[in-house]
Amino acid sequence: MRSVLSSRWAGLLLLAVVIALLPLGLKNNFQFDIAVRIGFNAIVVIGLNLLIGYAGQISLGHAGFLGLAAYFSAITVTRYGWPPLVSLLAAATLVGLLAFIIARPVLRLKGHYLAMATLGLGIIISIVLNQEAGLTGGPDGMAVDPFTIGAFKLVKAREWYWLVGALLWLAVWLSLNLIDSPVGRALRAVHGSEVAAEVVGVDTTRYKVMVFVLSAVFASVVGSLQAHYVSFISPQQAGFFQSVEWVIMVVLGGMASTYGAVIGAVILTALPQVLTALEDYEHMIFGLIMMLVMILLPKGIVPSAGALLRRVSSKAEGGK
Amino acid sequence: MTLLNVENLSKEFGGVHAISDLTFTINPGTIHSIIGPNGAGKTTLFNLITGVYTPSAGRVLFQDQPVTGLRPNELAARGMSRTFQNLQIFMNMTALENVLVGRHLHLNTGILPSLFRWPAIGRGDRAATVMAKDLMAFVGLEKYIGWDADAMPYGALKRLEIARALAAEPKLLLLDEPAAGLNATESREIDEVIKKVAAQGVTVVLVEHDMKMVMEISDHILVLDYGRKLTEGTPAEVRQNPDVIAAYLGQVG
Numbered sequence: 001m002r003s004v005l006s007s008r009w010a011g012l013l014l015l016a017v018v019i020a021l022l023p024l025g026l027k028n029n030f031q032f033d034i035a036v037r038i039g040f041n042a043i044v045v046i047g048l049n050l051l052i053g054y055a056g057q058i059s060l061g062h063a064g065f066l067g068l069a070a071y072f073s074a075i076t077v078t079r080y081g082w083p084p085l086v087s088l089l090a091a092a093t094l095v096g097l098l099a100f101i102i103a104r105p106v107l108r109l110k111g112h113y114l115a116m117a118t119l120g121l122g123i124i125i126s127i128v129l130n131q132e133a134g135l136t137g138g139p140d141g142m143a144v145d146p147f148t149i150g151a152f153k154l155v156k157a158r159e160w161y162w163l164v165g166a167l168l169w170l171a172v173w174l175s176l177n178l179i180d181s182p183v184g185r186a187l188r189a190v191h192g193s194e195v196a197a198e199v200v201g202v203d204t205t206r207y208k209v210m211v212f213v214l215s216a217v218f219a220s221v222v223g224s225l226q227a228h229y230v231s232f233i234s235p236q237q238a239g240f241f242q243s244v245e246w247v248i249m250v251v252l253g254g255m256a257s258t259y260g261a262v263i264g265a266v267i268l269t270a271l272p273q274v275l276t277a278l279e280d281y282e283h284m285i286f287g288l289i290m291m292l293v294m295i296l297l298p299k300g301i302v303p304s305a306g307a308l309l310r311r312v313s314s315k316a317e318g319g320k
Numbered sequence: 321m322t323l324l325n326v327e328n329l330s331k332e333f334g335g336v337h338a339i340s341d342l343t344f345t346i347n348p349g350t351i352h353s354i355i356g357p358n359g360a361g362k363t364t365l366f367n368l369i370t371g372v373y374t375p376s377a378g379r380v381l382f383q384d385q386p387v388t389g390l391r392p393n394e395l396a397a398r399g400m401s402r403t404f405q406n407l408q409i410f411m412n413m414t415a416l417e418n419v420l421v422g423r424h425l426h427l428n429t430g431i432l433p434s435l436f437r438w439p440a441i442g443r444g445d446r447a448a449t450v451m452a453k454d455l456m457a458f459v460g461l462e463k464y465i466g467w468d469a470d471a472m473p474y475g476a477l478k479r480l481e482i483a484r485a486l487a488a489e490p491k492l493l494l495l496d497e498p499a500a501g502l503n504a505t506e507s508r509e510i511d512e513v514i515k516k517v518a519a520q521g522v523t524v525v526l527v528e529h530d531m532k533m534v535m536e537i538s539d540h541i542l543v544l545d546y547g548r549k550l551t552e553g554t555p556a557e558v559r560q561n562p563d564v565i566a567a568y569l570g571q572v573g
């Protein structure tokens with residue numbers, strides 16, 4: 001039972017089925033739009049969960065990486081006519097390089113200090129995007145051309161859904177692969193005890209830098225795509241609140257759980273839409289739900305639910 | 321040939337001379353114990369040898385190569401492994417995964433092979449898992465193979481650290497009080513494990529307060545006091561040394 005539940009392919013198959021069948025239940029463009037936004041957030045949060053949940057490092061600056069990629073794609077495609085896919089790949093390379101350069105000094109810090117440093121990074125990027133109005137349009141933002149691959153043009157949320165769904169599945173697959181490998185165990189070892197990891201040969205700096213870069217690249221790819229999808233970007237997307245929201249998704253869904261990251265993204269993206277019906281009370285109820293989840297399921301939704309399931313099933317076995 | 325040379329090694333912590341001008345060598349294939357009262361500098365010495373601390377002065381040679389200043393992971397790659405006096409277990413992993421991390425240096429750690437799960441990754445992990453299970457059995461932990469580390473009792477975690485260190489296939493294994501906090505039976509069992517490890521040709525450096533165990537299994541003993549060498553020699557020699565009796569063994573009785 002447990003082996004089936006935790007087996008990689010069962011989870012991946014289930015995810016594929018959900019992605020394939022969900023459109024049957026989506027009625028209008030608005031609902032497809034929410035689904036696409038969930039997918040975007042989930043991909044970023046899966047990357048961030050590798051950094052936060054598995055390797056035990058924090059970042060409050062990843063919206064900066066998303067913002068940089070979004071602007072890079074927007075400017076090169078809209079102003080200079082680059083093919084969007086080329087821009088996306090170039091942005092991912094540049095953002096990865098930037099993350100690589102700053103990772104070493106930044107990840108030497110721990111805990112609150114690391115949080116502050118990454119926060120500062122995000123703030124600097126959003127200030128630059130605001131100030132360089134000649135290039136970025138400043139606080140007014142800028143319009144972005146649609147995403148095209150050859151003759152294909154993605155415009156409607158319905159069309160985007162399949163691209164984002166496929167990428168989400170891919171992100172989950174990559175994340176599960178990584179975790180279930182010597183590299184993934186090294187990342188978790190860094191979280192568990194840095195000194196113990198080092199004395200068995202784990203180059204802890206290498207792994208911290210690697211996972212920081214990887215998560216930045218995830219955010220970068222989403223940034224490029226989102227710019228085309230929303231067709232208009234502003235520095236706000238690169239802002240501090242976005243970074244914090246992703247961290248909340250990681251924690252709420254469950255640290256060190258790839259599916260937890262997806263669930264966190266689903267709930268935090270969809271819930272505000274559902275709660276708008278409550279109007280004035282929306283934010284209060286939202287906060288209340290989050291508090292309750294963290295009090296009742298302190299390890300986050302997916303790990304806590306998993307532990308509960310195991311307890312129930314082991315009790316059932318014990319009764320036999 | 322010597323396996324390890326410690327030459328005029330010193331470490332100061334803001335005025336405290338934890339290790340002072342210490343020189344000694346370790347021959348391959350021996351069990352080499354380091355004893356001394358609390359605060360004598362034994363753990364500090366381990367941290368200096370394994371690269372966790374950098375010395376204030378002096379140097380360390382491993383297999384005749386100077387290794388001072390190398391990172392612990394670089395020393396691990398050259399064949400050093402260790403356990404910790406205060407447990408350093410990966411509590412966020414299972415017991416088996418802890419041992420698998422010990423196998424790190426022998427596995428494919430490429431980022432692309434891992435992300436795309438090339439067949440070599442699965443093959444390597446399967447072989448490593450077989451070996452890790454064997455090692456857990458070797459240290460007497462077969463019943464804990466499926467356990468989460470954070471659910472295991474203290475005595476089992478002490479052994480788990482040994483299994484993890486052995487997974488790296490070290491030439492030099494440093495054990496910092498492996499029997500601390502264990503009852504007499506458990507101590508005996510650890511004793512047996514250490515002997516078996518040494519019998520396989522691994523050089524063992526042992527820090528231990530259990531004098532009976534030290535006297536019984538050591539080929540060579542180094543006695544530290546306030547970071548300095550009080551004396552060294554075979555167990556018989558050390559036991560008869562008047563300084564040792566006065567400074568250390570005398571207290572224990």
Ligand SMILES: Nc1ncnc2c1ncn2[C@@H]1O[C@H](COP(=O)(O)OP(=O)(O)OP(=O)(O)O)[C@@H](O)[C@H]1O
Nearest residue numbers: 333336338356357358359360361362363364365405
């Ligand atoms: N990181 C450190 N910072 C400051 N002082 C330290 C540090 N590590 C060790 N010391 C000091 O160095 C001296 C030697 O300590 P060490 O832990 O090496 O002793 P030990 O022989 O292992 O003792 P025990 O038998 O209690 O484990 C002590 O005075 C200790 O307070």
Ligand SMILES: [Mg+2]
Nearest residue numbers: 362363364405
């Ligand atoms: Mg000590």
